[in-house]
Amino acid sequence: MSALSSCSHAGLVDVGLNLFRMMKEEYGLLPSKEHYSCMVDLLGRAGQLDEAFDFLKCLPPALSGSALGALVAACRVHGNNEMGEALGRWLLDFDPKNSSSYGLVSNIYAESEKWNEAAHIRASAKQRGLRTTTGSSMIEIDR
Template sequence: MRRQIFSRIKYKDLVSWTSMMMGYVYHGHADEAIALFRLIQREKLALDAVTLISLLQAFAQLGCLTLAKEVHCYIYRVLMERNRSIINSLVTTYAKCGELNMARNLFEHMIGRRLTSWNTIIAAYGMHGNCIEALKLFNQMKNEKVTPDEVTFTSVLSACSHSGLVEEGLHVFRSMTNNYSIVPCEEHYGCMVDLLSRAGRLEEAYDLVKCLPPRQSAPALGALLAACRDHKNTDMGEVVGRRLLDLVPENSSAYALVSNLYAESGKWDEVARIRAMAKQRGLKRIPGYSLIELDNQVCEM
């Protein structure tokens, strides 16, 4: 519907084109956003920061490192390197494309770093599981008198979760309320549940899940259920599984998790029951996929 409305616009300006690009990126259709950008180039429109950020987000989704470098060169060619939002997006794009050193170099040379820039680079290290460096940046940020916010703590806790640093994560989690009076939200609890679950501290993780409103607890319950399976805690897994299926009865992944838990404990009648429930609801597992970058994609900026 959105594309149909866009197509009916007789005189499209840059705002129209960019809005359509943002829509594609938001819904995960990065390839369509890039195709649309090529049409913008044909129209010879002068690009602004919002258009470039949308393009970089599309590259980040697809892991298009070569194209990201082209945009990087263009940014410096048109003297937009002082735009923090663009540079932050470029940092994120490089990180998601696996070029963490490039991302760090951009951050280090950024003029007038503010909270969003710190959040961006901490998140970059977090997504690569480099918790030690993320914590160093977190402490450096505080030493430079930059006050962390909810996003900062989400990135740091996520990094701790990926690295399995339980005590460090607990310390950061407590400091949110004790030092900064920040009330933990769904994402913070989710990171802590994942961190404790991976470490086998399932009871503590379940106690944290109970702090969440029911409608916001499904991701944390999923992480806890997977950990119950890994740590062979079938009793807790059954309790968590029932609660998860009550909350997200249309989520095929939840049925798969519960089914696998029963299968590993040899409860084949329960396996058949869960699979029958999923089949009755017409649910199918979503297949995974991988992406590769093709060198012949060029934006000609």
């Protein structure tokens, strides 16, 4: 898992694909949902959105939540809002209690200047009582 994640963050698509193949074919290991999610993230970060979607389709629907979220985020990063909107609707149907998904999908609509759709997504989250928590971090400096 760590090797695939490292490839994802370093942009080493071919190395990651080879590791995934070796894992299955040479070592006889069955990939978990985390492995598939990592591969979707690897391809998505590299802008290979169609290939990432192909990996996503290999997962049973019940196991595809985090991979789907990674692909929607990659669509946003790479400006493929059409694909992001379609997958975003699927993401919200898949996990309607995940508050961060609503923010992600709303932002995709907003970036396409589809203000009514963005507002509708935010209102849906509010209606369900969902809130996103803003992240924060602190740095302590010794002087």
